[in-house]
Amino acid sequence: MTKKGARTEDTTFSELRSVTKTQLIWRAFKRHQLGIIGGIILILLYGFAFFAEFIAPYSSDLQVRGKAFHPPTRLHFFDEEGNFILQPFVYHYELVDRVFKVYRPDRTIKYPLRFFVRGEKYKFLGLIPSDIHLFGTKAPGHIFLLGTDKFGRDIFTRLLFGARISLSVGLVGILVSFSMGALIGGIAGYYGGVVDNLLMRVAEMIMAFPGFYLLLALRALLPTALPSTTVYLLIVFILSFIGWPGFARVIRGMFLSLREQEFSLAAKALGSTDLRIILRHILPNTMSFIIVAATLSVPAYILGESALSFLGLGIQEPQASWGNMLAAAMNTRVLASFPWILVPGFFIFITILAFNFLGDALRDALEPRMRTSRQTFTG
């Protein structure tokens, strides 16, 4: 574009100084260490969930006979003489009390930990057939990193498969409810008048119901015995149905004010269509809010799914979800003797914390104005 020599110099000078908006945002984000940690944790969690079949040593519904409530297997990096060994090993565990499920390691039988072992056959994401697992032990030995449940199923494995459901419910739910909220709120805010009145009253009606009872009522309306994919979609739908109104209200407000901004009027004066004004001028200016609000709202969806599954209204056994895994921990006697079945709860906790940290950091970077009041958008 440069035509004159003088201008070229000027360009390099100004390019040295100018900082793009993206860089500014990234700088502000980096200052937020908890946010970075939250982001890394989430990437790891979602990564593990995505590669569940490969990382998990077993399949999610494999019941190992005689290994119910097996405690977490310890990995040993030192042999009996106290020497460090490169390849860790596990001991064989002996069931010593059949009634109270007490196991004791048998120090005479060792199974070395192996990587990329051939194990059960699976189809990665239901598409690519394989039988390679990240780690495992040789045949009679078992490795239960986080113990087993009352059916002798590996909790670590089920945690990974459960994460697929529990973590994706959050994302899909947000996607659905925020699209709904943005569409309805956008229409109400942009066109105003009767449309606005009608849509917002409906939204307020849904918001007026106590969220959790509405959740239960909606679930009760629908048959209980359904295939798991249908149930999954149902949960997403129910959570989104409760979640959209709060978000729609905020979007409506933003549309209402952005529509009257001079840049929107200028676009209208230039002959832009409504659709173009909405897509090019209004929506991009709500984007940072949407990203922040969505991140901060994901936990509510994860909790919602867990709550439904915990109560037996969500994902059904044998399919794993964090909520229905926790249902096993309802019995305090079981919980006292086999505390490892509480692990999914810990992961829910970590995930929600990570989302909140990430959301806080994103908000500080993208929407400094929102700092004073923090809100999530579900019932």
Place this chain on the structure above:
Amino acid sequence: MVKPNENLMEVKNLKKYFPLRGGFLSRAAGEIRAVDGVSFSIRPMETLGLVGESGSGKTTVARAILRLSSITEGQVLFEGRDIFKLGREDLRKLRRRLQVIFQDPHASLNPRMSVEDIVGEAIVIHHLARGPEKKEKIVTLLEIVGLSAHYLGRYPHEFSGGERQRIGIARALAVDPRLIVCDEPVSALDVSIQAQVINLLKDLQRRFGLSYLFIAHDLSVVRHIAHRVAVMYLGKIVELATRDRLYTSPQHPYTEALFSAVPIPDPTVKQKRIVLRGEMPSPVNPPSGCYFHPRCPYAEPICRQKSPEREDLGGQHWVACHLRKRAGHKINSNKGGRNQ
């Protein structure tokens, strides 16, 4: 096409009332008469200044004649056609001939769009050019308003107020308009920058044969650019005259008071200031008769009862005031200063 002597735009008895809602289930509880019967015309290559206090309805007039809002009554003719009766396709064509520059250079540029996208938007909407040709056009537009081509990829927050206003002007010029409505284009800028932008607007007028409706509350700015000036008070035009006549012999008491409030940057000149009492009344509940009578230093009983008609004083000078009709009454006489 409009012949040189015809009006490019003609506004006839324009009214814009905003309904006031309140109480149970949003009953209509009244209306705000933001613009209450405004008429004026703009000729090709002419600048009409529109001055008045905040709240006098200047911006509402601007939005209405751009068809950015609906109107309650009246007609807006552009090139002889009523813009409120245009169909979709004709409206699109109108948009290319009628443009706008806004007051706030921070709010009038979309913060999420680069300069290239902002200036190029009209080119995209009206399919004027594409690819390298489009870019070439954008660069030309930027150069016309005095910005260099390497600003293309930058975003509005990287510019000063004056530069942003130039971007706004480039955006308006992109469609090659006939009339540009300038809604207080310089009131948010520093004085030194104001002069630059005013000069740019004057240059552009000469170069492209533009007409302006120049809205401002700063009379000295209007003096620099306008050929004729209309003075608005509470939704009505109280006086309209050529610049020189209005500035040398204002006829309406309100105009007179306005001019006496313009600071003259010369300490040796003694000014007699006419200080108006009170505030501009609310347009929800305007005063009876002449809207200006509660603040008018010369008000007489008739002003309270009857709304004054527009009176033609000849030489393109209009005024709406009862007292003008009285023979022998000299508005510039030393009578004033007392309120009723």
